[in-house]
Amino acid sequence: MTEDAIIIGGGFAGLSAAMQLARARRRITILDTGLPRNRFAARSHGFLAQDGRPGGDILADARRQLAAYETVTFRDAPAERLEGERDAFFVVAGDGARIDARRVLLATGFEDQLPDIPGLAERWGKTVLHCPYCHGYEVGGGAVGVLARTSDAARFAAVVADWGDVTLFTNAVPEPDEKDLAVLEARNVKLRPGRVTAVADGPGGMLAVETGPGIPTLVKALFVSPEARVRSDIPRDRGLELKQTPIGNILKTDDTGQTSLPGLYAAGDIALGAANIALASANGVKTAVFLHHSLIWS
Ligand SMILES: Cc1cc2nc3c(=O)[nH]c(=O)nc-3n(C[C@H](O)[C@H](O)[C@H](O)COP(=O)(O)OP(=O)(O)OC[C@H]3O[C@@H](n4cnc5c(N)ncnc54)[C@H](O)[C@@H]3O)c2cc1C
Incomplete structure (x- = not known):
């Protein structure tokens, strides 16, 4: 079965995007390795109504709520390769699975180089x-x-x-x-x-x-302020256009969050540069809405 979208990265941006698509009853698979960027801090601050909670607890709540939607599948594995093109993508996961999808959203976050x-x-x-x-x-x-x-x-x-x-x-x-x-x-x-x-x-x-x-x-x-690197080989493998920022290269996206590869979207830190949980989440929501519309007016 072909998914409407694969979300690579189940952090704050990826899960915020997933919620919008799940609520539109779209079929999605979320691939995640469970290593959000803020995992080194015991508590997270500044995210409205969640101030002082461990970041992992916020994500665990989000996963629980998403799991209640019938069209959502979680796969705790890395996305290793992205092949194909708009309407006919497939991702090869680290557990050997091949997942087909019309759209892909990359939300793998940053790795900090101290x-x-x-x-x-x-x-x-x-x-x-x-x-x-x-x-x-x-x-x-x-x-x-x-x-x-x-x-x-x-x-x-x-x-x-x-x-x-x-x-x-x-x-x-x-x-x-x-x-x-x-x-x-x-x-x-x-x-x-x-x-x-x-x-x-x-x-x-x-x-x-x-x-x-x-x-x-x-x-x-x-x-x-460490140098931040996008945590995925897919941008390099697929020759995506990058944008320089003071903290490192991010993915170049248009106003809808689409990268230079049609049908591949990016959200969160890797599309914003210097960001935080609220900004990454908001960007995930916005990008998911545009991705959803692209499934209709294709
Ligand atoms: C030490 C530290 C503390 C921070 N504290 C705060 C704070 O208190 N408040 C705040 O607002 N912001 C904080 N931030 C910033 C915040 O962590 C980020 O802005 C936010 O996590 C970005 O969300 P994201 O979804 O883009 O990426 P992430 O949250 O990093 O999520 C990316 C997800 O993708 C997964 N992934 C990566 N590669 C793959 C792959 N190939 N296949 C499948 N999955 C993959 C990762 O395992 C991870 O689960 C902190 C950052 C750091 C470094």
Whole structure:
């Protein structure tokens, strides 16, 4: 049987899209590997009516509600290959299954590539954070750090200053220009030049940020904007057009969420770039509605 759509990725965007299509009584299969981007954080914040809940609990509720729709099939397996074209796609899953569908929605999310600094990866989502809107409030003010990865870091540091007293670790990234320096000064952001060599546990639950020999700088949390990579080989295999953003390449889509391959849609982080649960979910809803319409006016 041919599905109306396959959704690759059952995170916030994929499941939000699935809900719209399920409610239109469309046949869909959702392929998912169960590794949402925010899995490193114990709780998720800023999503209306769900503030402070573990992200996994929100997704588990969504899956439960979707499973009640007769036309929805879940498959806990990765999508390995996408073959075919509009109205005649098929996906080969990691469990060997072949699933045919008229449309495909890619919602695989990002994998974050942290700078290669000892101590950073194991603290990701705990005291090493990517987004002040998601986790800055819980830090509770005081000394916080921003680790520069690109020249946008100065602007990021100026924003983070609403959540604490910021030290910007320039980490061998070119220092801010005069205009940005003036903003940083007005925002009381301190600059700490030099390459960050390690992050370790400091006294009193603080993080010790080391910039070579000498006394490390103590902060309660360190914000870093990692490079984000689309978690799927399908864009490369199918030669999809990409768009550059400050955090990494995303999929180029038109206003309906369709990629450069007709009939293949993309939603969530991989279509938006810097996003969050609410934005990814909203984008999943919007893209699903356009995908649904394309099944009618094809
Ligand atoms: C540490 C951290 C904490 C965060 N905290 C918050 C927060 O508190 N509040 C907030 O609003 N945002 C938060 N975010 C951002 C939020 O996680 C993302 O914006 C959101 O998860 C994007 O949703 P998505 O559906 O695009 O992708 P994801 O939620 O990442 O879902 C993608 C899904 O696709 C699956 N998948 C990947 N490849 C395949 C494949 N080939 N086949 C099948 N399935 C596949 C994955 O396993 C995953 O289940 C946080 C991000 C990070 C890194």
